[in-house]
Amino acid sequence: MHEMTLAESVLQIVEDAARREGLRRVRAVWLEIGQLSSVEPEAMRFCFDAVARDSVAAGARLEIVTTAGAAWCIECSERVALAKLGAACPGCGGYQLRVTEGAEMRVKELEAE
């Protein structure tokens, strides 16, 4: 996944909020990144640091909270945990799975002055 593009989008969301709320400096940004999303957290951190360099979020801490992946197993007829795409159902070992949680990528909140 292209973390640079996503980092640009995060920065844009942060700058929009800064403008709206009259924030002087953003100290930290909390992201919620699902286990099954296409984001590699370390790459995201690196890219965000780079793109935020001359902005209101320069030097801001990026806190990444990972949310658990889950899927509906058609065989078991129940919701099961799924740590990564392509993994088998922990219950039956099959692959009749439909992802239900863990693909999200959100900006949750920020700390600013």
Place this chain on the structure above:
Amino acid sequence: MCSTCGCGSGEVGVEGEAHAHEHRHSDGTVHTHGQDGELAHVHAHGHEHGAYSLEPVSGPAHAHAPGLEPSRMLRIEQDILAKNDAYAAQNRSAFEQRGIFALNLVSSPGAGKTALLVRTIRALGDRFEISVIEGDQQTSHDAERIRATGAPAVQINTGKGCHLDAHMVGHALARLDPPQDAILMIENVGNLVCPAAFDLGEAHKVVVLSVTEGEDKPLKYPDMFRRASLMLLNKIDLLPYLEFDLERCVDYAHRTNPGLRIIGVSAVTGEGIAEWLVWLEQGAGRARAARGEIAALPDSGPAGPGVAVVRSLIG
């Protein structure tokens, strides 16, 4: 810089006239257009990078004493791709209103997307209007190949970008202006990773995998195969020369996406193409029928509900 996709400033472009110089209609009449247009740069949407910066901050060693400035928490709760999703929703709504069946074709480079499109246009071009948006980092080779068949095509060059996004597609649509009830093929940049998360407003993603790439591609790139509705397994004419395990490939594909429809095709020999055309015709038919239903809604259309109902009955 494009504020949605973050591509380098001035590098993203939408190229050219939709039509080739000579456009041959199905009834044999021919008309010509002027020269292909200049590369038009996608304009930035007033997003000033660094407009809200403060005194220069060069890193952790900051002028303020840490912890003494009061700070507050601000809830945001916004999807990172919210802006792209909004553009995609606009595209999708425009497609639905005009009965356009839009597909996002994805694959690694060289799987045969363009060859399949050329084959498809030659087979269906007299029964359906087919319009094409091409995406590549550079060149308009693919758009030119499409135009040579007589179908209109517009090329998006992403510059350094690795995927198309809904904002770019919106610009291309303004230039291409597909007719009502058309099939719109969006050929994405050859890449099985990045395009996966970028909704363009399409009805379906169609993933093209060629038999020369190895049967375990679906396991290597599960996100893309999970999001596709149809997989075209291309170059099946080469199977006698390869050690490609067809059954295993289908099994792997269904592991990532149990509901994935799979059609084996050859753009060169035409094998399997008929089944792909049936899938296309069914989808285009559904899009056209849905347009009729939208037109039949009480508050749609300037002529009022009565005319709209008649319009929907005659398709």
